[in-house]
Amino acid sequence: MGNSTGKQVPFKEGMMKLPQSPSDKGYMVGSKCRKCGEQFFIRREICENCQGRDLEDIALSNKGKLYAFSVMYYPAPPPYKPPDPFVPFGLGWIELPGGMVLYSLLTENDPKKLKIGMEMELTFEKFGEDKDGNDVMICKFKPSGAN
Ligand SMILES: [Zn+2]
Structure with missing residues (x-):
């Protein structure tokens, strides 16, 4: 870094x-x-x-509805190297317009702030840096309107 x-x-x-x-x-x-x-x-x-x-x-589509979710309180398997210290993270199934359901990391990890059927949108987050100093980006879904 x-x-x-x-x-x-x-x-x-x-x-x-x-x-x-x-x-x-x-x-x-x-x-x-x-x-x-x-x-x-x-x-x-x-x-x-x-x-x-x-x-x-x-x-x-970069928008969809939250179809199901869980919050992981344990580190994920590779390739997602857990942050240190580890923080729980949300995983969700997002239903896109047209019916396709995909599995994605979520920005939100508080189950009280997640609700089945809520509108979600795609966002990109820095995951780390590669050997050349570039920001390696991953995608997550966030509740629509959230920062
Ligand atoms: Zn075919």
Whole structure:
């Protein structure tokens, strides 16, 4: 730390598109099968539904509803290296418009502030720095309207 370039890079290449300007909110990248129309997150090469190999990248909605959640009071398995000291964190299933449900870290870890069905939106957070001093960004969902 200390030599930060201020440049942001995604935690995993191809998984997300970081905001490029203050008005750009960024998005997570999924796949859509051109043959059967099935959509996936995380992005994949082969359709689980029809085994087709003709998939295209799609921008997933950066808004959804909280479908289910839990708060983890134990460190997560790799690759999410726990902060030291460890703080509990929220994990949620977010239902996107269209019905796709994806699993994501949440910014909120207080179960009293989370409610099934509440509106959620995508946000990006610095996770750490890579060897070149770039900020490595991960995505989380936050309650809409929260900072
Ligand atoms: Zn398919």
